[in-house]
Amino acid sequence: MTKVLAFDLDGTLINNKNEVIGGEKTLKLLDKIKKLGFELVITTGRLDHDIYYINEKYGLDIKYRISQNGAVIQDKTSSKAMLLDKKEAIRLYKNLIEKFNDIRIELNTVSNRYWHSERDPDFPKEYYDSSAIKKDFSSIIKFQPIVLFLLIGDNCRIDSVQKYINENYEKFDAIKTSETSLEILKTGISKGNTLRKLFPDSKIISIGDSDNDYSMFEKSVASYYVGPDPKGAMKAKYNVLDIHEALVHIYEEEKNND
Secondary structure: OOEEEEEOOEOOOEOOOOOEOOHHHHHHHHHHHHHOOEEEEEEOOOOHHHHHHHHHHHOOOOOEEEEHHHOEEEOOOOEEEOOOOHHHHHHHHHHHHHHOOOOEEEEEEOOOEEEOOOOOOOOOOOOOOOEEEOOOOHHHHHHOOEEEEEEEOOHHHHHHHHHHHHHHOOOEEEEEEEOOEEEEEEOOOOHHHHHHHHOOOOEEEEEEOOHHHHHHHHOOOEEEEEOOOHHHHHHOOEEEOOHHHHHHHHHHHHHHHO
């Protein structure tokens, strides 16, 4: 049976300074766990090029990469993307402009991010900048492979948009990724669902720190929530301080089982 260790990037493997949490100790543990027969898989809301950047920078030798919260799968030679329906995406885009014009709207293709205006400088930056400013997304939706919309606004407005989309668009799921952000993806797409489809008969262990990681926990024999949030702690089998603590526990458990 294949053994898989899946983990998130931001807040789990990488801190807000773009450094590995736990440094060399964490990297050495990942290597030890890989030598126990585990396939390492990064799952993130970022685009694939950011996983590639981290993989190359830290020599993780990761074969499978799951990006855009489960919508894009990439290995060393091929990629697969679960795309938004174009007609519905155009309809949604027009309705967002008309009904929620105080919300920031961003659009992701397989390899690029499109914005109407520059982001707030405090917003997390990509490791590789694939962004472009476009005043109108209509032609992009028509001619390019559209993966998701990212909406940014205050909590109450984001809740309102989420309710509107989930009630009016059967082909889309609106998923909060923070108190102020909402992603709109093809129905049924999540980190957990994609992970299980990629490894249908495998033993999966997962580590994450936010709501969009909970779907991984549901597909895992062991799951580790990183952080102090009681809600997150209830979703996972284990609650840990950081990824290093999770990896120490995983290594000891798996070493003893071998």
